[in-house]
Amino acid sequence: MLPAPRAVPVPEGVRSGAVPSAAELCPGGRPSPALPEGGERAGRRRFASWQRSGLAAYEERRDDLAGDATSRLSPYLHFGCLSPVELVHQASGRAGAGPESFVRQLAWRDFHHQVLAARPDAAAADYRSRGDRWRRADAEVAAWKAGRTGFPVIDAAMRQLRHEGWMHNRARMLVAGFLTKTLYVDWRVGARHFLDLLVDGDMANNQLNWQWVAGTGTDTRPNRVLNPLVQAGRFDPEGEYVRRWVPELAGLAGPSVHRPWRLSGPGRAALDYPEPLVDLADAALRFRRARGQK
Numbered sequence: 551m552l553p554a555p556r557a558v559p560v561p562e563g564v565r566s567g568a569v570p571s572a573a574e575l576c577p578g579g580r581p582s583p584a585l586p587e588g589g590e591r592a593g594r595r596r597f598a599s600w601q602r603s604g605l606a607a608y609e610e611r612r613d614d615l616a617g618d619a620t621s622r623l624s625p626y627l628h629f630g631c632l633s634p635v636e637l638v639h640q641a642s643g644r645a646g647a648g649p650e651s652f653v654r655q656l657a658w659r660d661f662h663h664q665v666l667a668a669r670p671d672a673a674a675a676d677y678r679s680r681g682d683r684w685r686r687a688d689a690e691v692a693a694w695k696a697g698r699t700g701f702p703v704i705d706a707a708m709r710q711l712r713h714e715g716w717m718h719n720r721a722r723m724l725v726a727g728f729l730t731k732t733l734y735v736d737w738r739v740g741a742r743h744f745l746d747l748l749v750d751g752d753m754a755n756n757q758l759n760w761q762w763v764a765g766t767g768t769d770t771r772p773n774r775v776l777n778p779l780v781q782a783g784r785f786d787p788e789g790e791y792v793r794r795w796v797p798e799l800a801g802l803a804g805p806s807v808h809r810p811w812r813l814s815g816p817g818r819a820a821l822d823y824p825e826p827l828v829d830l831a832d833a834a835l836r837f838r839r840a841r842g843q844k
């Protein structure tokens with residue numbers, strides 16, 4: 551093993567400054583108690599236990615929002631506490647769909663890092679411009695950030711991000727698609743918010759995944775629009791994920807939690823939960839037209 555370097559040279563033109571305190575970095579001034587423990591030792595412990603409990607079933611369970619069955623190794627990979635090569639080496643020593651799928655996800659990480667190395671401008675500019683003239687929609691963006699869009703699965707995910715500094719991959723795709731395609735707001739607005747709050751916030755993986763979802767990146771189907779209700783039915787069929795993160799809706803049983811607007815009378819009025827921010831069909835039409843589709 552190589553010893554740690556005594557000093558790391560900083561590229562020319564980068565100014566130095568004081569390292570901000572945790573209080574300055576955290577919303578509310580205090581780090582959330584839900585943040586994972588840092589460091590190599592904690593990362594290794596996490597991988598060892600997840601290898602026993604989650605790796606074999608990873609392929610079947612990785613999209614289950616409520617099951618939360620993914621490795622949660624992303625912060626350790628981002629900060630270099632764990633080496634992706636070591637994880638690939640260990641996982642590929644085991645047979646089955648789970649280890650194979652896990653290695654595939656690590657390959658996405660590598661892919662995005664390579665794309666950014668080849669095109670550093672993609673951190674801030676469209677990788678493939680689609681001629682978008684994004685909307686400025688401050689009130690809608692504020693509702694999205696606060697988890698008050700009126701679409702329960704979107705709101706659950708945004709609240710998980712604020713509380714844990716982490717969000718499930720499927721949920722990241724949904725909230726990013728909602729911002730860029732349903733609200734038709736610039737992907738950079740969402741990417742900035744994610745970088746502010748994510749404990750695994752990573753220039754390559756964040757910016758290029760945002761671009762992938764917005765259709766300005768490497769997705770081969772750049773104009774597809776994910777419907778949050780269809781996705782919620784598929785990946786949170788019993789509504790457990792929503793009830794966990796949106797306490798106002800905790801009293802709604804089963805999948806009905808995904809459509810609180812169907813309640814009527816005093817039950818609806820008592821919920822203190824907003825009406826949907828947009829009509830999904832109108833929003834999809836607006837997006838298709840903006841992209842020059844029928």
Ligand SMILES: Cc1cc2nc3c(=O)[nH]c(=O)nc-3n(C[C@H](O)[C@H](O)[C@H](O)COP(=O)(O)OP(=O)(O)OC[C@H]3O[C@@H](n4cnc5c(N)ncnc54)[C@H](O)[C@@H]3O)c2cc1C
Binds near residue numbers: 652720756
């Ligand atoms: C809009 C958006 C923003 C994202 N921002 C980030 C980010 O800032 N940092 C980050 O590490 N990941 C990001 N991702 C990718 C992915 O969501 C996270 O890596 C994953 O959810 C982390 O959880 P996990 O460790 O349990 O993943 P697992 O499912 O256990 O996967 C194992 C590892 O594979 C890598 N990986 C998995 N999916 C992806 C992917 N789509 N792209 C690149 N690498 C992947 C990660 O390093 C992850 O830790 C983003 C995805 C989207 C859609």
